[in-house]
Amino acid sequence: MTGTTADMKAIQYHIGLSKQMLCGAKYAFLPGDPGRVEPISKYLDNSSVLTQHREYRSVLGYVDSIPVLVMSTGIGAPSTGIAVEELARLGITHFLRLGTTGAIQPHVRLGDLIISEGAVRLEGTSGHYAPIEYPAVPSLILTQKLVDSSRLQSISYHTGICCSSDSFWPGQERYDSFSGFVPRRFQGSLEEWRRLGVLNFEMESSALFTIARTIGMHAASLCGVIALRTEGESVQQDVYAQVIERLALVARVMVRLHNEYI
Ligand SMILES: O=P(O)(O)O[C@H]1O[C@H](CO)[C@@H](O)[C@H]1O
Numbered sequence: 001m002t003g004t005t006a007d008m009k010a011i012q013y014h015i016g017l018s019k020q021m022l023c024g025a026k027y028a029f030l031p032g033d034p035g036r037v038e039p040i041s042k043y044l045d046n047s048s049v050l051t052q053h054r055e056y057r058s059v060l061g062y063v064d065s066i067p068v069l070v071m072s073t074g075i076g077a078p079s080t081g082i083a084v085e086e087l088a089r090l091g092i093t094h095f096l097r098l099g100t101t102g103a104i105q106p107h108v109r110l111g112d113l114i115i116s117e118g119a120v121r122l123e124g125t126s127g128h129y130a131p132i133e134y135p136a137v138p139s140l141i142l143t144q145k146l147v148d149s150s151r152l153q154s155i156s157y158h159t160g161i162c163c164s165s166d167s168f169w170p171g172q173e174r175y176d177s178f179s180g181f182v183p184r185r186f187q188g189s190l191e192e193w194r195r196l197g198v199l200n201f202e203m204e205s206s207a208l209f210t211i212a213r214t215i216g217m218h219a220a221s222l223c224g225v226i227a228l229r230t231e232g233e234s235v236q237q238d239v240y241a242q243v244i245e246r247l248a249l250v251a252r253v254m255v256r257l258h259n260e261y262i
């Protein structure tokens, strides 16, 4: 660890963490849900709760002797952007989203994992960092290590493009919202994305990929399927525990494989 004492102790405004608290961690696991932070950290060694500020709950743990931060981003691109900015200031260089998602291809099943090769930027935050023509792509190496980790552990996964939407209802063409109204712009959009080969809807990956790229950091996204959107609109909560276990197992081995590589 380097830096002056004041630098090491400076607390980031939104996430409530300092460099000193991270013990030199370069890797961050980023679930959206604060309630997923501790269940994921159970798959790390010697984990301890650091703090919670707003939607940002944080735990530090270890893979072998490699420090890893688990921190929730909250829902959506704006709070994810803040998380990336503030964690980068603290020395995090490798960001792994561990999310949940709704599949829009019929061959994808509940509980499967999706490793994103790119993301449709159906959100506003990434546009504050780069024009819409700029691609939202993850780190090739981190993404390959997610594939290797899943294969090594025989965990079912798919790779492809996700669509990151700024809304859970209209942007993902859900009609079971309070009003039931989906603006014309999004009517038929699920089928259009499906025909274009997009695998799944979620809400953060495109901002994570775009922001990480534009600031010289490395990001990847791994999501567990909890909704089958070709069959309906609802989320299947009974698959949640299985998804958390799979996300955590793949992420843990990914750190080991990536650390051997660098
Ligand atoms: O489970 P998380 O990681 O929050 O991810 C998904 O779940 C939330 C919506 O229910 C959005 O954040 C979406 O991206």
Ligand SMILES: O=c1cc[nH]c(=O)[nH]1
Pocket: 100, 101, 102, 103, 168, 172, 201, 202, 203, 226, 227, 235
């Ligand atoms: O359908 C889903 C499930 C989880 N998260 C989403 O954004 N959409």
